Amino acid sequence: RAVGVSPEFVRDLRSAGLQVTSAHEATGLAAVGVTPAYIREMRDAGLEVKSDRDASSLRAVGVTPEFVREMRSAGFEVKNARDASSLAAVGVTPEYIREMRAAGVEIKSAREASSLRAIGVTPQFVKKLSDAGYKNLSARELTRLAAAGIDDGFIREMEQYRDKN
Numbered sequence: 001r002a003v004g005v006s007p008e009f010v011r012d013l014r015s016a017g018l019q020v021t022s023a024h025e026a027t028g029l030a031a032v033g034v035t036p037a038y039i040r041e042m043r044d045a046g047l048e049v050k051s052d053r054d055a056s057s058l059r060a061v062g063v064t065p066e067f068v069r070e071m072r073s074a075g076f077e078v079k080n081a082r083d084a085s086s087l088a089a090v091g092v093t094p095e096y097i098r099e100m101r102a103a104g105v106e107i108k109s110a111r112e113a114s115s116l117r118a119i120g121v122t123p124q125f126v127k128k129l130s131d132a133g134y135k136n137l138s139a140r141e142l143t144r145l146a147a148a149g150i151d152d153g154f155i156r157e158m159e160q161y162r163d164k165n
Contacts, residue, residue: 003030012036017043018055025052032059041065046072047081054081061088070094075101076113083110090118099123104130105139112139119146128152 005026013020013029016036020026034055042049042058045065049055063084071078071087074094078084092113100107100116103123107113121142129137129145132152137145145151 003027005030013039016040018049018052020052028052028056032056034059042068042081045069047078047084049081054085057081057085058088061085063088071097074098076107078110086110086114090114092117100126103127104136105142107139112143115139115143116146119143121146125151129155132156 005023009030010020010026013026013034013036016039018029018036018039020029029052034052038059039049039055042055042063042065045068047058047065047068049058058081063081067088068078068084071084071094074097076094076097078087087110092110096117097107097113100113100121100123103126105116105123105126107116116139125146126137126142129135129142129152132155134155
């Protein structure tokens with residue numbers, strides 16, 4: 001009751017097509033602000049919301065219908081609620097996708113985009129590596145380099161050892 005759960009709330013969620021089977025689920029949904037309108041809006045944006053977990057995850061990280069539409073208009077397929085939640089949770093935005101693609105990075109999945117963003121790979125990082133001679137790196141390679149702390153400065157520093165015996 002403290003977070004707004006009532007019989008009407010549960011009925012409204014069920015009429016919006018969300019199965020609510022326990023008080024725990026209802027409380028979790030209400031606590032993060034899931035409403036029947038939110039579920040309808042997300043579905044209208046083309047995102048399937050199958051479960052209370054989908055709905056609460058989306059809402060908890062701030063996924064909006066606009067976010068889903070903008071990601072898709074940036075040419076990035078948001079396949080499901082899990083993808084949308086993981087992208088939003090680490091701060092992947094349509095601008096980030098566009099900028100990374102402009103820097104020459106082919107991002108094939110939400111997992112790749114989330115990994116790149118979470119580890120701190122930026123378009124500037126990609127450009128610096130490219131300027132240091134490392135071009136056309138894959139998302140996986142960029143993630144591994146960033147995770148290991150390798151950057152353009154390290155690469156330039158190591159060049160002095162390239163021709164040593």
